[in-house]
Amino acid sequence: MTKRSGSKWIAGIGPAGSAAAAARKTLRRRLGNVWEMLQAAARRAEESTEYVHQLRVSTRRALAALHGYFELLPKKKAAKLEKRLNQIRKCAGTARDYDVLLQRLGDRDDAERMAPLVERLTALRRAAQRPIVQLERKLQKRDFGRSIKRAVKKVHAPKDRRDLTFQDWARVGISRSVDAFFTAAAADLSSIESLHAMRIEGKQLRYAVEYFADAFGPELRTELYPEIERIQGLLGSVNDHASALANYESWQAEWTEPEESALLAELIAVETVALDESRQEFFRWWNPQRATELQRKLHAVTQPPGHEEVA
DSSP: OOOOOSSSSSOOOOSSSSSSHHHHHHHHHHHHHHHHHHHHHHHTTTOTTHHHHHHHHHHHHHHHHHTTTTGGSHHHHHHHHHHHHHHHEEEEEEHHHHHHHHHHTTTSGGGGHHHHHHHHHHHHHHHHHHHHHHHHHHHHHHHHHHHHHHHHHHHOOGGGTTTTTHHHHHHHHHHHHHHHHHHHSSTTTSSHHHHHHHHHHHHHHHHHHHHGGGGGGGHIIIIIIIHHHHHHHHHHHHHHHHHHHHHHHHHHHHHHOHHHHHHHHHHHHHHHHHHHHHHHHHHHHHHHHHHHHHHHHHHHHHTTTTTTOOO
């Protein structure tokens, strides 16, 4: 069985715990998961595509946590970690995109007919593995595991805010994520680009809930988090079809063999329909009333009594 990159929830801190202690625990877990999964993705990718998948997920979670606690780390240390995580995320993302497309083609009833495209994608996926292996070897030589431990030890609250609790910090952090998400959600969502922007902010909100949840009551985790997941699932489907369509259209201009061109044209037609259907499904579920209610509930759960209500 493929090992996953650890629990998504950061628990055991409590609202009254210190913000610095919460940051150390969160970053230790998130960064450690990245290093663990990078080693697995580099050395054992042939066993399962799940290692690269979990590497991308763990890196996204680590970046979100780093941004959530950025001010508690020395600026140079935080910037260096962010740069390194973005390198890992890029490597994992490229490989994962090919894995997803290969799986989708392999799951078709007429998978054998897709062999010319599978051959092309397999070569691209093989090439995408090399940067993962090279980066893991580089970080192994630089003892990335120890670097993580040193970075976590550098986490400290500013001298004038040593009494800042986890809940104090979490309220500010979750508010930023909530505001960014609903700003994106209030945009004109008629374009793929605006839906993608909403999806990205929704993903950041989801990750923030995962590492801030212990500062609040159970409603955030048990009632509101599933709503955010639902949004992500629907927008994820839109993104999958949009990404596949963009790839197929790009390759159609490059891969000029008649058989390849014909298959790509067929896939483009299928993905065009699927993209439209996935957008319709999203808009059947997401509406102004649902947005207003979700924003109100998030505000009620995460903000102190008497705090100004959401308009």
